[in-house]
Structures are given as C-alpha cells and as structure tokens.
Amino acid sequence: MLTEDGKHLYVSYDEYHSLIEKLALKVHQSGWDFDTILCLARGGLRPGDILSRIFDKPLAIMSTSSYRAEGGKLQGHLDIARFITTPKGEIAGRVLLVDDLADSGHTLHSVVDMLKTNYPPISELRSAVIWTKGLSTFQADYSVDFLPTNPWIHQPFEGYDDLTPAKLLDKWRV
Numbered sequence: 001m002l003t004e005d006g007k008h009l010y011v012s013y014d015e016y017h018s019l020i021e022k023l024a025l026k027v028h029q030s031g032w033d034f035d036t037i038l039c040l041a042r043g044g045l046r047p048g049d050i051l052s053r054i055f056d057k058p059l060a061i062m063s064t065s066s067y068r069a070e071g072g073k074l075q076g077h078l079d080i081a082r083f084i085t086t087p088k089g090e091i092a093g094r095v096l097l098v099d100d101l102a103d104s105g106h107t108l109h110s111v112v113d114m115l116k117t118n119y120p121p122i123s124e125l126r127s128a129v130i131w132t133k134g135l136s137t138f139q140a141d142y143s144v145d146f147l148p149t150n151p152w153i154h155q156p157f158e159g160y161d162d163l164t165p166a167k168l169l170d171k172w173r174v
Contacts, residue, residue, distance in 0.1 A: 003151070006149035006151055007149070007151050007152065008151050008154060009147065009151040009152070009153045009154065010154045011153060011154060011155055011156055012156055013156040013157075015156075016046075016130075016155060016156050017050070019130045019131075019144050019145065020046070020047045020050045020051070020130065021050075021054075022144045023047065023051070023128055023129075023130055023142060023143075023144050024050070024051055024055070026128075026142045026143075026144065027055075027096065027128055027142050028055075030141075030142070032094070032126060033094065034055075034057065034093075034094040034096045034124075034126070035057065035058075035092070035093035035094045035095065036057060036058050036060050036086065036088065036091060036092075036094075036095050036096070037051050037052050037055070037057050037058070037059050037060065037095075037096045037098055038060040038061070038062060038084065038086075038091060038095050038096070038097050038098065038115075039060070039061055039062070039097075039098045039099070040062055040063075040064050040097070040098070040099040040107070040108075040111060041061050041062065041063045041064065042063075043100035043101065044098045044099040044100055045061070046100075046157075047098050047099075047100055047128075047130060048061070048098040051096070051098060051128070057096075058086065058087050058088050059087075060084050060085060060087075060088075060091050061084065061085045061086075062080070062081055062084045062085075062111065063079075063081040064079065064080050064081065064107055064111065065078070065079045066078040066079070066106070066107055078106060078107055078110055080110060080111060080114060084119075090121055091119060091121065091122060092119075092121030092122060092123070093121070093122070093123055093124075094122075094123060094124040094125075094126075095115075095124070095125050095126075096126055096127075096128055097111065097112070097115070097125060097126065097127045097128070098127075098128050098129070099127075099128075099129050100129065100130050100153075100155070101129050101130060101131040101132065101133065101153065102129050102131070102132045102133065102138045102139070102140055102143070103133050103135075104133075104135060104136060104137065105135075105136040105137035105138030106137075106138075108127060108129075108138040108140070109137065109138050112125065112127070112138075126141040127140040127141050127142070128140055128141065128142035128143070129142070129143050129144075130143070130144050130145065131143070131144070131145045131146075131147055131153060132145070132146050132147065133147050133150045133151075134146070134147060134148040134149065134150050135150050
C-alpha cells in the first residue's frame with residue numbers, strides 16, 4: 001500500500017509473492033527461453049528462488065551490497081562479489097538477471113557491465129525486477145511496477161533487519 005504522501009510503499013507477503021508471479025508471467029509471455037537465473041543477493045534472492053522454481057531453471061547467486069548506513073536506508077559504496085555461485089560450473093548461455101528493484105540503477109548498471117566484461121560465455125543477458133523507481137537510470141527488460149514518486153519500499157521481511165538472537169530468545173521464551 002502506497003502512503004498518501006507517496007514516500008513509502010508497504011508490501012505484504014501476499015502482495016510480494018503476487019508481484020513475483022506477475023514478473024514470471026511477463027518473462028513467460030515474452031517467449032524468451034533462458035538457461036539460468038542469476039539473482040543479486042540479497043534483494044534478488046527471494047524473487048530469484050521463486051522464478052527458479054517456476055521456470056525449473058538453475059539458480060546462480062551473485063552477492064552485492066550498497067545499502068549499509070542508517071539501518072540499510074542510505075546507499076553507499078557498491079561491493080560486487082568476485083565470484084558467482086552456480087550449480088552448473090561457469091555461468092554461460094542466456095541468463096536472466098534478477099533483483100528486487102531498480103532504485104538508482106547504479107547496482108544493475110555496474111553488474112551488467114561487469115558481466116559483459118568478465119563473463120564472455122554469457123551469450124545473452126536480460127534483466128527482471130519487481131519495481132522500477134522513477135529516478136532509476138536502469139530500465140530492466142522485465143518489470144512489474146513503475147514507481148514515479150520513488151518511495152521507500154517496506155518489504156514484508158524487513159522486520160528481520162532489527163531482529164537479533166537475543167530478541168528471538170525473548171520472543172520464544174516459554
């Protein structure tokens with residue numbers, strides 16, 4: 001649910017999963033046949049996992065990180081992992097790159113450039129995201145929701161960002 005001021009988007013688990021299913025339909029309806037899904041961890045892990053199951057394709061994982069300051073709300077220096085984890089040896093062929101959103105576009109541009117430079121076995125690369133913000137300089141091949149007001153997206157699992165083992169002990173203490 002988008003707040004009236006357009007600055008916050010609150011997403012429930014049901015809405016989140018529905019959006020991933022709509023993303024799967026967009027990819028399917030395009031008719032593009034791909035070999036592997038490469039998700040960007042952390043935001044792309046959940047969508048990548050679900051798409052991997054729906055399309056019955058192997059899931060490769062690349063770790064990236066840029067949101068660290070102010071409880072993960074301020075974009076900082078982008079770190080891209082040197083290696084891709086994949087069950088099929090080296091990543092190759094037609095690859096669907098999956099993340100949760102195109103925010104500024106910086107991460108996706110950087111990853112696409114790095115993949116094109118360092119992974120010549122990738123013959124075709126397309127991208128898929130749930131959300132694209134209005135300020136994004138990156139336009140994914142597949143996207144479900146365009147957010148012109150650039151709201152902060154409150155995803156349903158963000159409660160785990162502040163959860164510690166000690167808080168879990170308190171919660172589940174009998």
